[in-house]
Amino acid sequence: MKPARFDYARPASLGEAVALLGTRGTVVKCLAGGQSLGPMLNLRLVQPDLLVDITRIPELTRVEEDGDGVLLGACTTHAAIEDGRVPDVTGGVLPAVAQGIAYRAVRSRGTIGGSLAHADPAADWITCLTALGAEIVVHGPSGRRELAVAEFMRGGFETALEADEILEAVRVPRLGAGARWGYYKVNRKPGEFAHAIGAVLHDPERGVCRAVAGATESRPIVIEDASRLVARSDRAAVVELLREGGLGADAYSLQIHAVALERAIRTLS
Amino acid sequence: MTAATVTLTVNGKAVTAAVEPRTHLADFLREQLLLTGTRLGCEHGVCGACTVEIDGQIARACIIFAIACDGAEVRTIEGFDDDPVMARLRQAFTQEHALQCGYCTPGMLIAARDIATRLPEADEARVRVELAGNLCRCTGYAGIVAAVRRVLEERRAAGEAGVSAPSPAVVRGPAAPIPRPAVVAPTVPGMTSAGPDAGMTTLAQSFVVRHPRARVWAMFEDVERVAACMPGAALTEPPRDGHLVGRIAIKLGPMGATFAGAATLALDQAAYRGIIEGSGRDQRSATRAKGRIAYRLIEQGDGATRVEIEVAFALAGPLAQFSRAGIVTDLAGRLTAAFAENLQAQLDAEASGQAAPAPLEAKLDAGGLLFSVLWARLKALFGRS
Numbered sequence: 092m093k094p095a096r097f098d099y100a101r102p103a104s105l106g107e108a109v110a111l112l113g114t115r116g117t118v119v120k121c122l123a124g125g126q127s128l129g130p131m132l133n134l135r136l137v138q139p140d141l142l143v144d145i146t147r148i149p150e151l152t153r154v155e156e157d158g159d160g161v162l163l164g165a166c167t168t169h170a171a172i173e174d175g176r177v178p179d180v181t182g183g184v185l186p187a188v189a190q191g192i193a194y195r196a197v198r199s200r201g202t203i204g205g206s207l208a209h210a211d212p213a214a215d216w217i218t219c220l221t222a223l224g225a226e227i228v229v230h231g232p233s234g235r236r237e238l239a240v241a242e243f244m245r246g247g248f249e250t251a252l253e254a255d256e257i258l259e260a261v262r263v264p265r266l267g268a269g270a271r272w273g274y275y276k277v278n279r280k281p282g283e284f285a286h287a288i289g290a291v292l293h294d295p296e297r298g299v300c301r302a303v304a305g306a307t308e309s310r311p312i313v314i315e316d317a318s319r320l321v322a323r324s325d326r327a328a329v330v331e332l333l334r335e336g337g338l339g340a341d342a343y344s345l346q347i348h349a350v351a352l353e354r355a356i357r358t359l360s
Numbered sequence: 361m362t363a364a365t366v367t368l369t370v371n372g373k374a375v376t377a378a379v380e381p382r383t384h385l386a387d388f389l390r391e392q393l394l395l396t397g398t399r400l401g402c403e404h405g406v407c408g409a410c411t412v413e414i415d416g417q418i419a420r421a422c423i424i425f426a427i428a429c430d431g432a433e434v435r436t437i438e439g440f441d442d443d444p445v446m447a448r449l450r451q452a453f454t455q456e457h458a459l460q461c462g463y464c465t466p467g468m469l470i471a472a473r474d475i476a477t478r479l480p481e482a483d484e485a486r487v488r489v490e491l492a493g494n495l496c497r498c499t500g501y502a503g504i505v506a507a508v509r510r511v512l513e514e515r516r517a518a519g520e521a522g523v524s525a526p527s528p529a530v531v532r533g534p535a536a537p538i539p540r541p542a543v544v545a546p547t548v549p550g551m552t553s554a555g556p557d558a559g560m561t562t563l564a565q566s567f568v569v570r571h572p573r574a575r576v577w578a579m580f581e582d583v584e585r586v587a588a589c590m591p592g593a594a595l596t597e598p599p600r601d602g603h604l605v606g607r608i609a610i611k612l613g614p615m616g617a618t619f620a621g622a623a624t625l626a627l628d629q630a631a632y633r634g635i636i637e638g639s640g641r642d643q644r645s646a647t648r649a650k651g652r653i654a655y656r657l658i659e660q661g662d663g664a665t666r667v668e669i670e671v672a673f674a675l676a677g678p679l680a681q682f683s684r685a686g687i688v689t690d691l692a693g694r695l696t697a698a699f700a701e702n703l704q705a706q707l708d709a710e711a712s713g714q715a716a717p718a719p720l721e722a723k724l725d726a727g728g729l730l731f732s733v734l735w736a737r738l739k740a741l742f743g744r745s
Contacts, residue, residue: 194493
């Protein structure tokens with residue numbers, strides 16, 4: 092329950108951090124809030140040579156709001172979002188989802204960027220931000236690139252990040268005035284890992300009606316046009332869409348994810 | 361790995377100390393500062409016994425490194441002696457019988473104080489949800505919930521309530537019990553000599569290569585070439601009479617492992633079938649794995665061949681307490697795709713007389729069989745979402 096030995100660096104700039112990540116021949120890991128990495132280190136599932144603490148890098152804690160939405164630095168904590176200490180452009184979606192993540196003592200340290208980069212399929216942000224149509228800003232040796240959250244996660248614990256890239260920020264779009272949101276998470280105990288997540292965004296002003304099934308064993312399943320499901324409940328259609336999305340033939344998995352999605356649709360408000 | 365210097369404030373006092381980077385905050389507080397009120401329970405962020413305050417917010421001291429707290433203000437249970445809210449909580453814990461052995465109490469009190477000050481309007485449901493991150497094995501929580509509610513009511517009556525705390529807007533948890541997952545046991549007729557062993561997880565995959573069966577079979581007879589098509593796998597000794605010695609390296613996100621072991625290969629040329637049975641061990645995690653891969657080549661017409669693969673595996677050791685089929689299937693799917701692509705490329709090169717291309721590196725491979733277990737274990741252990 093004690094981590095194996097590692098070195099620790101706390102760079103003051105993104106450039107410095109990226110240079111450290113590019114160190115060849117060693118295992119280097121970014122440390123943000125450490126709420127997933129910390130346990131893995133303690134259990135020695137992860138044994139890096141060097142931990143790069145990115146929490147003091149100013150770009151990663153910055154928050155910028157404009158007409159299109161808000162840019163949240165990667166090290167924005169779940170608690171800051173829960174408490175409304177950062178601007179909310181989603182009519183309450185982000186604070187409500189943040190409040191359901193793990194426990195307060197975890198939310199106070201855990202970060203939105205860390206959760207996305209860790210890419211645990213059961214995490215809330217990957218599903219929520221996919222449904223919201225958010226974008227990820229990645230910083231690497233050759234500069235910045237942006238990609239949709241839906242394109243970011245490749246599989247369980249696997250992302251589009253290269254070894255020497257850092258997730259810099261998340262860009263969350265401002266929802267239209269009449270936007271409705273539904274979210275339902277199945278877990279046996281508050282704060283525990285989700286067994287299934289359903290998320291749905293109906294934003295007529297922006298022409299979006301998207302449903303996402305999360306907490307699969309891989310990346311979330313996106314139903315880009317869910318207007319039919321929102322208009323009328325149809326279990327068979329939901330199951331078929333999930334199957335097409337690659338959820339697998341496991342009857343339990345299909346059932347639990349279909350129910351989560353249906354309940355998310357029912358909570359549209 | 362040398363010790364570094366950390367400067368922080370603990371219970372109002374400035375502290376400068378040498379720490380190893382791997383020393384977590386709870387060990388630092390207990391072992392170096394002798395503040396033993398902070399308890400270690402699970403030591404991986406599940407039980408809440410080590411809850412302290414860092415810069416005014418509650419946090420788990422066992423999964424935060426002391427060195428990362430440079431410049432921070434840390435407050436442990438010893439630092440709340442003169443705090444009026446904590447004084448009320450201590451009294452309420454006594455009145456409501458909110459502790460028995462007392463081991464969880466320091467963490468419980470700090471979490472309770474966070475509720476009392478941050479969520480003054482919290483009702484019982486909210487108190488229970490907010491306390492879910494602190495485990496108590498004695499009280500059944502009834503006394504603890506009552507104590508926190510008592511203090512909340514006292515504070516409201518005394519006009520100390522501040523901001524309101526709405527109940528969670530997000531619906532959580534199923535109303536009805538969720539059925540247990542069904543075990544997925546795909547079967548390919550005629551694939552296995554015996555049925556899957558009890559306790560083994562099985563999965564089936566298939567893919568098509570655009571080459572005739574005889575050519576594909578010849579490739580499969582060349583174990584070293586086939587092994588080279590498997591991402592992360594390598595034979596460490598030349599194969600001898602169907603005896604294989606090798607290793608398979610696995611990477612999944614931040615985790616990595618290498619299983620080293622031995623296997624036997626049995627070929628049934630008449631039926632175009634083969635069975636590889638073996639076992640291996642990852643030294644780092646001390647996890648042992650055993651498994652069987654059965655494959656069969658089926659003519660598809662148009663000179664193509666379908667390769668059907670059935671895998672059965674089991675794990676033993678500290679990491680083998682849980683298993684989940686879904687993520688294994690997902691990973692095995694990607695592994696099989698990479699393997700099929702490499703195999704196709706090798707056969708293409710052979711047919712056209714070119715040099716064989718270097719096999720594709722796949723980021724994921726049979727690690728699924730280990731990491732599904734790790735992942736499920738982490739899932740079960742860490743109350744993180």
